[in-house]
Amino acid sequence: MKRPVWIVGAVALLVTGLTGLSTPAAQAQSGGVDPVPGLPVYLALGDSIANGQESAPRIVDYATTVAGWRANGYVAQFDAVLEDRLDCLPAQSTNARTGCKQLQIVNLARSAVPAMNGQPERPGVTTQTVIDEQLPVALPMLQARNHDANPRNDVEVVTLTVGGNDIFGPITSACLGADPRGCPAAIQTAFTAFSGRYSTILAELRAAAGPTTPIIAMTYYNPLPYCYIGQANPGAGAFADWFLEGGTLPGLGTLPVGFNDLIRAISAQNGARVADTFGTLGAGDFLGGTDCLHPVRSGHTKIAADFVKAMFG
Incomplete structure (x- = not known):
């Protein structure tokens, strides 16, 4: 079946992304996966959204570009609010509650990684990638920090943004092609597979984090009207x-439960809060053009605000 060119472009962009950090050692150069002992995390x-992709201009040097993304994306912006507003000091005195200035970011997210340094390319992060690489x-x-005797070294907050790469490709291909008769089955297959893996991720994070650690999952926005696909x-x-x-x-008919509804329901089942970004981002918040996924810095700022709302109300 021949698909319109804009559909093929959408699948390529939503599934592959552009760049990222390919190893824990590389990640450590831009935020670290080896935080200082004894301090909160x-x-x-x-995926690439949590990696901050396109939140800062691209620079010729690859490592500098990725570092800029991670420094300006929603994770970094949310962290700045946490440092100011989160009480992570195990002290009874209200005078001791002065924020969480020593909070460390450990950002395990990545974008797709192009072939480089003799290594093959790696596609964008899916729920299976999180299970295989990040968990x-x-x-x-x-386990080590939240179940020891030192409350000062806890992982204080966990955030999760994943799933777009699981479902956009197969559903777009099946539903927007010349023959959409396979659309309902494709949606059911993609949603079922996503739900199982997403449930695994949140259940394992909740068990390891403990019952009271805030876990915040993100729903997805709609970027298609703001790029060449919508045009x-x-x-x-x-x-x-x-x-x-x-x-x-x-x-196409009636879809009783949307993709974001799955994220909300599975989050609730695992005691996770939801940063609901659907409808938050708009014109001017996306890179646009041939990129039909990634927000620029203003979009990341709005996503960060949704996480702040989920965290603090």
């Missing part, structure tokens, strides 16, 4: 709204 997991680092850290096909925005939030769309 903010732990972030996820083996996150879970021992949570070429005005119906693409409505399709993404439908698939993210559910409802009825002429020609």
Whole structure:
């Protein structure tokens, strides 16, 4: 089946992304996976959005570009608020509650990694990637810090942004092609597979973090109206709204539960809060053009505000 060119472009962008940090050693140069013992931690997991992609201009030097993304993305912006507002001191006196200035970021997220230094390319992060690459680092850290006798070294907050790469490709291909008859089955297959893996991630994070550690999961926004896909096909925005939030769309029918509804439900089942970004970002918040996924810094600032709302109300 031949698909319109804008659909193929969407799949490529949403699934592959651009760049990222390929090893823990490389990640350590831009935030670290080996935090200082005895000090509190903010732990972030996820895909290129959590990696801050496009939150800062690209620079010729690869490492500097990625470092700029990670320094300006929503994780870094949320961390700045946590340092100011989070009480992470195990002290009874209100005078001792002066924020969490020594909070360390451990950001395990990455973007897709191009072939470089003799290593093959690595595609964008999916829920399976989090299970394979990020949980083996996150879970021992949570177990060691949150279950020892020292409350000052705890992982104080965990955030999770993942799932877009699981579902955009197969659902877009099946539903927006010349023959959409396979759309319902494709949605069911993608949603079922995502739900199982997402449940595993949140359940394991909750067990390792303990019952009271805040875990905040992110829903997804709709970027398609703000890039060439929406310009070429005005119906693409409505399709993404439908698939993210559910409802009825002429020609495709009724979707009782959208992708973001799955994130909300699975989060609730595991005692996780939700940073709901759907409808938050708009014109001017995306890189646009041929990039139909990534926010610029203003978009990351709005995402950070959604995390602040989920954390502090």
